[in-house]
Amino acid sequence: MARINPYIHFNGNAEEAFIFYKSVFGGEFTRLMRYKDLSGPEYPIAEHDADRLMHVALPIGKSNVLLGSDVMEMMGRVTETDNRNTISISAESRHEADQLFSGLSAGGKIDMPLADGPFGAYFGMFTDKYGIQWMMDFTPDQQ
The missing domain is CATH 3.30.720 (Signal recognition particle alu RNA binding heterodimer, srp9/1)
Incomplete structure (x- = not known):
């Protein structure tokens, strides 16, 4: 059966938020990728987005994972009271x-x-x- 995990979008402070979540939940990040890790001729990334988090994963408990990323500036901003959540299915x-x-x-x-x-x-x-x-x-x- 598929697993469903929350995925939270941020406007440039995903790393700060996930360091906080890690301090509360404990554990270690199983993934932490920045947009610059993907940057190349096929996937050009603007310099101001390069250090933002493209993906971060923090296991919570035995089978859940809290996931997140920063939204690149070219994609606009997430409304922090509305559209910053995505349901992720593995x-x-x-x-x-x-x-x-x-x-x-x-x-x-x-x-x-x-x-x-x-x-x-x-x-x-x-x-x-x-x-x-x-x-x-x-x-x-x-x-």
């Missing part, structure tokens, strides 16, 4: 990812189709027909 198989993505995105808007990404994850993003933002991934080596 599927158990590529087939399950395809099935859940297809079903949940029906009637909505696909922001990034499911595809193999640069860090090994099969990943996509969409907003469902009710305005809820979702991320879907399947990473074979984490199963």
Whole structure:
């Protein structure tokens, strides 16, 4: 069965927030990537966004993960009382990812189709027909 984890978006202070969350929940980050880690000819990143967090993961308890990132300035700002949350689903198989993505995105808007990404994850993003933002991934080596 797929796991669902909260994903929080920030306007440039994700690192500060996640250091705080880590001090409360304990544990260690299992992922911490900056936009500059992805930067290259295929993925040009503006200098002012380079040090922002592209992805951070903090395990909470036995099977949950608190996830987050900073929004790049070119994407605008998240309204801190409205659209800063995304539901992230980690599927158990590529087939399950395809099935859940297809079903949940029906009637909505696909922001990034499911595809193999640069860090090994099969990943996509969409907003469902009710305005809820979702991320879907399947990473074979984490199963």
